[in-house]
Amino acid sequence: MAEPTRVLCVDDSMDIAELYRLLIDAEPDMRCVGVVTDPADVVATVARTGANQVLLDLTMPGPVTPLSVIRALAETSPDVRVVAFSGYDDEATQHAALDAGAWGFVSKHAGPSDVLDAIRQVATGNISLPGQRRP
């Protein structure tokens, strides 16, 4: 079996980030390697933990925006793939994340299985968007 996907969970709500940690750590093929609540800490934490995916909230306050984090990761760590999630799941929000370099987008209104599916799809090299039917 392949190495588990190493996921860093990023949300300004520690409760939500910890929920994602529990969800991910219950799966055999992925592992949460850290939880971050400030977008400014993401790039350094990715380097420190060896994460190869980042599950990233797109609506976080602060001078460092989530979109700039996606761009920074795409530039400095192109092997690290971002799955963005947001309560705003309109096409413009999705396009902004993907144009910045994200590999996946999940609505916050989606269920846990959709988050896990997005992580798995992105781990295998696919772009993951809401509404794709996967056989």
Added chain:
Amino acid sequence: MNGTAARRRVLCVDDNAAVAEALRIKLGRSGRFEWVGWLPAADRLIQLAATLSPALVVLDLDMPGADPFAQIAALREHSPDVRVVVFSGHVGPELVEKALEAGAWGYASKSDGEDDLLEVLDRVGAEEIALSPEARAAYDRL
């Protein structure tokens, strides 16, 4: 492929907009393909292929509207330089055979994923008949 090679023009036909959008992003990031557009059905494929001049058409099978196999055959007649690669969630020996007999150059399973589709597109672009692993396995069961 080296940086001076022309990018191959790709037209996507799939009734699922999210599949098409994911493919647009994936092809764009590869640097090897140029996205010329997306159609949600195959009904106007013949006319639009003549207008948009894609090198490759990525075609879903399970769509409302025109019969995709008839469209593959019609495209072969009207635009013989345009090569069709079927990209479907349905993969069986008869489907792969029917697509190839209609004139498709390639068949990729949606289960195999986008990297395998891109490899099929590269090979078909180089004038090979190409099947993704699941499509190859199905065809070998004939």
